[in-house]
Amino acid sequence: MALLVDFIQNTLDGLALGASYALLALGFTLVFGVLRRANLAYGPAIMLGAYAAAWAGQSFHLGLIALFGITVGVTVLAGAYVERLCFAPHRKGSAIAAMVASFALWMQLEEAATLAMPRHLYAFPGLHDGGMLTLGPLFLGVEAIVMLAAAAAVCVALWLLLYRSRFGIAVRALIDSPSAAELSGINVGAVSIAVFALASAIGGIAGFLIVSSHEQLTPMLGMWSTLKGMLAMMLGGLGSLPGAVAGGLVLGLIEAHSQWYLGPQFRDFLAYLLLFVLLSLRPPWMNTRSAY
Amino acid sequence: MDEYAFGVLTNIGLLSFVALSAYLLLVAGELSFGQQAFFGVGAYAAGIGTAMLGWPLPLAALGAMACGALAAAVVGLPALRLRGLYFAMATLAAAEMLRIAFELLHWQVEVDGEPVGPDGTQGFRGIRWVFEHGVEPAGFLALVWSLLALVLALIFLAERSRLGTAVRALGQDAELAASLGIDVLRFKLGVIAASGALAALGGALFAHHNTYIEPRNFDIMLGVHSLAYALIGGLGTALGPLLGVALDIGVLEGSRFLQEYRMIVFGGLVALLLVFRPRGILDERLVHRLTRR
Numbered sequence: 183m184a185l186l187v188d189f190i191q192n193t194l195d196g197l198a199l200g201a202s203y204a205l206l207a208l209g210f211t212l213v214f215g216v217l218r219r220a221n222l223a224y225g226p227a228i229m230l231g232a233y234a235a236a237w238a239g240q241s242f243h244l245g246l247i248a249l250f251g252i253t254v255g256v257t258v259l260a261g262a263y264v265e266r267l268c269f270a271p272h273r274k275g276s277a278i279a280a281m282v283a284s285f286a287l288w289m290q291l292e293e294a295a296t297l298a299m300p301r302h303l304y305a306f307p308g309l310h311d312g313g314m315l316t317l318g319p320l321f322l323g324v325e326a327i328v329m330l331a332a333a334a335a336v337c338v339a340l341w342l343l344l345y346r347s348r349f350g351i352a353v354r355a356l357i358d359s360p361s362a363a364e365l366s367g368i369n370v371g372a373v374s375i376a377v378f379a380l381a382s383a384i385g386g387i388a389g390f391l392i393v394s395s396h397e398q399l400t401p402m403l404g405m406w407s408t409l410k411g412m413l414a415m416m417l418g419g420l421g422s423l424p425g426a427v428a429g430g431l432v433l434g435l436i437e438a439h440s441q442w443y444l445g446p447q448f449r450d451f452l453a454y455l456l457l458f459v460l461l462s463l464r465p466p467w468m469n470t471r472s473a474y
Numbered sequence: 475m476d477e478y479a480f481g482v483l484t485n486i487g488l489l490s491f492v493a494l495s496a497y498l499l500l501v502a503g504e505l506s507f508g509q510q511a512f513f514g515v516g517a518y519a520a521g522i523g524t525a526m527l528g529w530p531l532p533l534a535a536l537g538a539m540a541c542g543a544l545a546a547a548v549v550g551l552p553a554l555r556l557r558g559l560y561f562a563m564a565t566l567a568a569a570e571m572l573r574i575a576f577e578l579l580h581w582q583v584e585v586d587g588e589p590v591g592p593d594g595t596q597g598f599r600g601i602r603w604v605f606e607h608g609v610e611p612a613g614f615l616a617l618v619w620s621l622l623a624l625v626l627a628l629i630f631l632a633e634r635s636r637l638g639t640a641v642r643a644l645g646q647d648a649e650l651a652a653s654l655g656i657d658v659l660r661f662k663l664g665v666i667a668a669s670g671a672l673a674a675l676g677g678a679l680f681a682h683h684n685t686y687i688e689p690r691n692f693d694i695m696l697g698v699h700s701l702a703y704a705l706i707g708g709l710g711t712a713l714g715p716l717l718g719v720a721l722d723i724g725v726l727e728g729s730r731f732l733q734e735y736r737m738i739v740f741g742g743l744v745a746l747l748l749v750f751r752p753r754g755i756l757d758e759r760l761v762h763r764l765t766r767r
Binding site for chain 2: 214221222267268269272275276277278279280281282283284285286287288290293294297316356405409412413416420443447449450451454457458461462468
């Protein structure tokens with residue numbers, strides 16, 4: 183019985199963690215699907231947004247809603263800067279050059295954030311005062327519920343936008359075939375910019391939820407967000423929106439369970455092992471033969 | 475020259491090995507996020523060789539290269555069937571697994587009454603062969619750069635041969651190369667094994683320069699940096715990666731101007747440079763124009 187309770191508790195924790203990964207992966211996969219380019223500066227842009235919010239919160243004693251707005255707003259601005267400098271010039275050119283350029287801006291954004299706020303740890307206001315939802319022997323933190331609800335809400339909003347609007351048709355056409363989309367009169371440049379802004383906003387939402395549920399902010403946030411987002415996106419198949427959600431949840435579940443049953447050092451190891459094995463097996467949802 | 479200049483020049487040399495290993499794969503059309511792991515394998519293997527088993531440095535370095543080549547081939551065998559970002563992520567996953575394995579590796583032996591060897595996240599101290607054998611900083615610098623010159627000479631020779639032409643053809647268009655009778659998988663496996671050996675040689679020298687290594691030295695930052703060095707310097711010649719490293723370490727860090735704004739300036743410059751030269755400063759076209767008579 184205790185074993186079963188542990189298992190269910192870990193599954194709940196894993197789903198909450200996975201919801202944050204799913205959000206990160208959604209932003210990543212949107213950009214990848216439309217541009218066929220990996221944006222390594224995705225996490226650092228989120229980090230800059232969270233740092234700006236933490237700074238403003240400290241200086242002006244702002245409420246949570248304002249902090250949320252600042253995180254998302256600055257992330258979108260940083261994303262726009264990355265798009266202009268790394269992706270717009272290489273839209274028809276080299277994917278590798280775009281990716282290395284985004285890595286260069288990763289260094290830049292991270293440096294800007296840590297220069298403005300050089301400490302290794304900053305407090306970030308939490309969403310609640312530590313309440314827990316208890317259901318018999320099971321616990322679920324309020325922030326975990328908020329994370330799951332936010333991930334679900336973003337998925338529904340994104341689904342409505344992509345499957346029930348003209349803009350969504352353009353985006354999905356671009357994901358399927360950029361050249362065919364261009365031939366049918368879609369303004370590829372404009373859609374790309376809008377998708378980049380949308381992806382950055384989702385990243386900003388994810389970043390805000392993550393730092394406010396951890397109630398702290400460290401310089402590792404940038405690299406962490408890029409890595410987790412890429413990993414979750416990859417598990418579900420590049421450029422696939424349902425895949426990003428599934429990949430994020432699977433990643434969260436693996437991490438929660440392997441941490442509990444095998445110890446913290448195996449938490450990341452198992453996730454990477456799964457990715458490597460999956461990639462080697464080339465399952466059908468990973469379109470591994472196409473050259474990105 | 476003072477101690478500081480020796481340090482900067484040695485670092486440029488050491489990083490050039492791993493940047494060159496990324497370059498070899500880029501030329502063959504593959505993007506690796508995992509070269510740091512082979513650098514790490516070389517560092518650990520050579521450290522174990524000299525500090526724990528009492529081998530001389532040349533033997534330990536050769537052993538390290540063999541380990542690096544083997545590790546790269548083991549990763550490459552499944553991963554090379556993948557393309558583009560899928561390959562890059564497979565190498566990243568393998569590299570992170572190796573880094574975590576270094577964190578889990580505890581193996582120490584008594585040497586002169588002290589425990590020596592990898593101690594998990596505490597790292598691996600006391601790789602002192604270079605100091606115990608009285609090699610001065612200038613001597614070590616000369617060793618690093620003569621090995622680098624040897625590697626460059628080998629790459630230049632290979633690039634002028636049919637082998638180099640075949641690898642460049644692969645990098646341009648693997649399907650076309652296959653239709654010309656080039657065994658794509660075998661050539662790519664050869665390239666990744668060579669790149670593993672090269673990175674491992676750099677790692678072996680790095681371990682003996684620092685005397686102390688820890689798993690954190692071999693995280694993804696090193697891998698992506700080496701990729702960036704290769705691309706900034708240019709994919710037209712093996713001198714490109716060296717130029718990339720020299721620009722970052724030599725000019726910006728070496729001159730110590732700009733100091734904390736270094737990454738802000740350098741990051742922006744790199745992104746701008748790639749807009750105008752997407753295959754780096756010394757790209758194929760420039761190199762072709764310079765070498766044509």
